[in-house]
Amino acid sequence: MRKFRPLMLSIALAATAVTPSLQAEESAQLPLEELRMFAEVFGRIKSSYVEPVSDRQLLEDAIRGMVAGLDPHSSYLVPEDFSSLQEHTSGRFGGLGIEVGMKDGMVHVISPIDDTPASRAGLQAGDLIIKIDDAPVQGMGLDEAVDLLRGEIGTSVRLSILRESKEAPFEVEIERAAIKSSSVKSRLLADGYGYVRISQFQANTGEELAEAIAKVSEKEPLKGLVLDLRNNPGGVLQAAVDVSDAFLNEGQIVYTEGRLDRSELSFDARTETQVDMSTPLIVLINGGSASASEIVAGALQDQKRAVIMGTQSFGKGSVQTILPLAGDRGVKITTARYFTPSGRSIQAQGIVPDVVVERRSLNDADTPAVELIRERDLAGHLENGDESKPVAEELNAEDFQLYQAYTLLKALSIVSSR
Numbered sequence: 001m002r003k004f005r006p007l008m009l010s011i012a013l014a015a016t017a018v019t020p021s022l023q024a025e026e027s028a029q030l031p032l033e034e035l036r037m038f039a040e041v042f043g044r045i046k047s048s049y050v051e052p053v054s055d056r057q058l059l060e061d062a063i064r065g066m067v068a069g070l071d072p073h074s075s076y077l078v079p080e081d082f083s084s085l086q087e088h089t090s091g092r093f094g095g096l097g098i099e100v101g102m103k104d105g106m107v108h109v110i111s112p113i114d115d116t117p118a119s120r121a122g123l124q125a126g127d128l129i130i131k132i133d134d135a136p137v138q139g140m141g142l143d144e145a146v147d148l149l150r151g152e153i154g155t156s157v158r159l160s161i162l163r164e165s166k167e168a169p170f171e172v173e174i175e176r177a178a179i180k181s182s183s184v185k186s187r188l189l190a191d192g193y194g195y196v197r198i199s200q201f202q203a204n205t206g207e208e209l210a211e212a213i214a215k216v217s218e219k220e221p222l223k224g225l226v227l228d229l230r231n232n233p234g235g236v237l238q239a240a241v242d243v244s245d246a247f248l249n250e251g252q253i254v255y256t257e258g259r260l261d262r263s264e265l266s267f268d269a270r271t272e273t274q275v276d277m278s279t280p281l282i283v284l285i286n287g288g289s290a291s292a293s294e295i296v297a298g299a300l301q302d303q304k305r306a307v308i309m310g311t312q313s314f315g316k317g318s319v320q321t322i323l324p325l326a327g328d329r330g331v332k333i334t335t336a337r338y339f340t341p342s343g344r345s346i347q348a349q350g351i352v353p354d355v356v357v358e359r360r361s362l363n364d365a366d367t368p369a370v371e372l373i374r375e376r377d378l379a380g381h382l383e384n385g386d387e388s389k390p391v392a393e394e395l396n397a398e399d400f401q402l403y404q405a406y407t408l409l410k411a412l413s414i415v416s417s418r
Contacts, residue, residue, distance in 0.1 A: 038062075068141060071334050072101050073320050075143060079328040095150050096157070097179050098123060099200075099233030099290075105138045106130050106162070107145045110314060111233040111288035113179070114199035121174045123161070125231050125288030130169060131160035151176050183235075186212035189395065189406050192223035193413075198243065201235030201292040206242025213246070213274045223417075224280040224409035226402065227296075230310060234291025237319065237338075241267045244299040246274040247281060247306065251341060253299045256319050258336030263319065265336075269303075280412035281306040282405045285351060286359065290314035297351045298340035307412070308353040309405050317347030357404045 042058060064076040075081070097116020101108045107129040112119040130137055132148040149157060156175045163170070183205045185197045194216035198205060216222065227247075234240075237254075244253045248269035255266040275281065283306045285297050294313050300306035319336040339345050395403035 067331050067333065073318060074333045077330040077332055082328065082330060095176060095179060096174050100146065102142045103128065107137050110290055111231040116179050117174045117177050121172050123172065124163065125286065126164060128162040129159050130162050133158050153178050182208065184208035184212045186216050188216055189226065192220055193406065193409060194222050194225045195228065196225065197228040198232055200232055201239035203236055203239065205239040209243055209246055210274055222275065222279050223413040225275060226282050226284060226405045226409060228284045229289045229293040229297060230284050230286040231288035232293040233288065234293055234316065237292060240292035240295040244296050245269050247300060248303055249273050249277055251303050254295045254338050254340065256336040256338045260335055263336040278416060280409055280416055282409050283308050284401055284405055285310045285313045285353060287311055287314055290316040294346050294351050295338060298344065298346060301351065301354065302341040307355060307408065308351060309355045309357055309408070310353050310401055311356060311358060312352050313350040315346055315348045315350035317345050355408065357401045360400050
């Protein structure tokens with residue numbers, strides 16, 4: 001033990017010096033027994049492990065394990081992790097295009113990102129990845145699993161997927177690509193009825209949203225708008241504030257509470273909006289809607305600005321902060337919880353929609369056995385001249401939840417116009 005007393009002393013001094021304002025009481029009574037245990041384990045590994053391990057490697061692994069043990073969203077960042085994080089928030093990064101976490105010892109798909117290899121391969125929110133190529137995921141750390149998912153652009157990775165709706169695991173092979181993801185897409189559902197999809201919250205999402213709203217309203221004022229946040233894993237907090245502010249002209253959007261002074265934040269809406277306050281708004285969410293998505297949905301729900309539709313969201317109500325360390329390293333740790341304007345914490349709870357609509361599609365089994373005869377069924381009937389399929393029928397076939405949102409949006413628009 002004499003050999004490792006300097007190590008114990010340096011750890012004790014470091015523990016005292018990290019955050020004196022928060023650790024004053026704890027530093028007065030350092031856990032000496034645990035520090036002795038750490039030093040003993042360190043010594044046993046150095047003397048008995050089958051292969052030599054450097055002190056640096058052991059200490060880095062100890063730091064990584066200490067941070068990872070806090071919660072699923074905290075992690076120790078080496079230099080390449082910083083670069084990857086910056087690419088992700090700027091909208092350009094490499095990989096498969098999925099947001100993942102750990103669940104029951106397996107990699108849990110929180111959400112596939114639109115127009116990425118993962119979404120094109122059919123991965124869904126809630127899927128469990130049980131194997132990456134031939135390596136079982138059980139027992140891996142999240143960082144280790146993510147490293148296996150990443151790779152050279154153009155190379156492929158084989159995933160074994162466990163999905164609740166399927167009886168047995170199945171395999172998917174996905175080619176890695178450079179991910180260049182625009183976070184906002186838009187289109188018209190029908191004349192005057194707009195649709196805006198936000199796939200993730202990046203630094204420029206607020207600007208992209210303004211452009212999308214201008215595009216769908218350039219021909220005529222909007223009668224209603226659907227904001228689709230399904231399978232949106234979150235992202236930049238300020239982007240969530242900007243999106244909420246586009247639909248609100250007053251009131252609080254979100255506030256955070258934590259132990260650090262700088263983690264006590266509050267964001268309020270400005271008077272200018274991008275969509276008239278009288279325009280009906282429906283927000284679609286599901287189990288893949290997390291973090292920043294839940295900020296937006298919670299703010300618009302509490303301020304009674306929108307009808308929230310779909311299924312219960314993921315429930316990530318915590319804020320992560322990057323704290324820099326020496327040597328281009330850092331720690332990403334949870335520093336606060338965020339709350340909706342009414343004081344709700346959605347951590348591990350999620351946003352419950354006002355109108356629950358499960359993901360499904362209508363098929364022949366759902367239609368009545370006997371259909372009434374219509375004019376178009378009569379022999380020799382006059383043609384309408386417009387052979388296009390009604391919007392409602394197209395939406396019903398491709399996206400049942402969006403179809404329900406469009407139907408409700410039309411009803412709200414009719415009521416508000418009266």
